[in-house]
Amino acid sequence: MSDSARYCIQSSGTAILIGNTMVNLLQFVPEYQQAIFLLAMIYLVAMILTEVSSNAATAIIMTPIALAASAKLGLDPRPFIFAICFAASASFITPIGYQTNLMVYGPGGYKFSDYIRVGLPLSITLWVMAVILIPMLWPFTPLP
Template sequence: ALFLITNICTETITNNAAAALTFPIALSLSTELGVDPMPFFITICVAASASFSIPIGYQTNLIVQSVGGYKFKDFLKIGLPLNLIIFILSIILIPLIWEFTPIK
C-alpha cells in the first residue's frame, strides 16, 4: 500500500514532495509494527522515483512529450507496465535485501 500511495502521488507531484508526504506514514507504520523503518524508506524512494505513467510527474517527461509529439496515452501505454514491473520487483527484492527486523 505504501508503494502504491507514493507512486500515485509521484505521478501528479514531484518525487521529493511525494516522498516527503509518505515518509511520516512509513515512520509511524514501522514504529507501530516495531520493525526497522529502512525497508519502508527504501520502498518510498523506489516508488517516488518511478514516475513513468503520465507526463506531468517529472519535468523531463513534459519536455519529451512536447518535443517528441507524444500524447498522454503514449505515456500510459509504456509507463503503466513499467510501474507494474517496478512494483513486483520491489515486493520481491526489498524484503530480501532490507529485512523487517524487530527493534528492541
C-alpha cells in the same frame, strides 16, 4: 516548502493517522504477511502520488507516514523508506510527474495515453520487483 510540509504532516498527527489506518487495513492479513503487504501498500501509494507531484514532495509526504506505520507494527522503517525512494523515483505513467517527461511531451509528439500505455506496465513491474527484492536487502527486523 519541503520542511514545512513534513512538519505539518508530523505535527498535526496526519502521519500517525494515515499510518495507523494503513496498518488497520491489514487486520485480515495473517500477521506474518502484514509487513510485506504494508510494503506493497506504501510503494503503491507513493507510486501514485509521484505521478502528480515531484519525487521530492512524494518522499517528504510519505516518509512520516511510513515511519508511523512501521512503528505501529514494531518494524525497522528502512525497508519502507527504501520503497518510498524507489517509488518516488519511478514516475513513468504521466508526463506531469517528472520534468524530463514534460520536456519531451510536446516536441516528441506524445499523447497522454502513450505515457500510460508504456509507463503503467513498467511501473507495475517495478512495484512487484521492489516488493520482492527490498525485504531481501533490508529485512523486516523488529525494533528493539
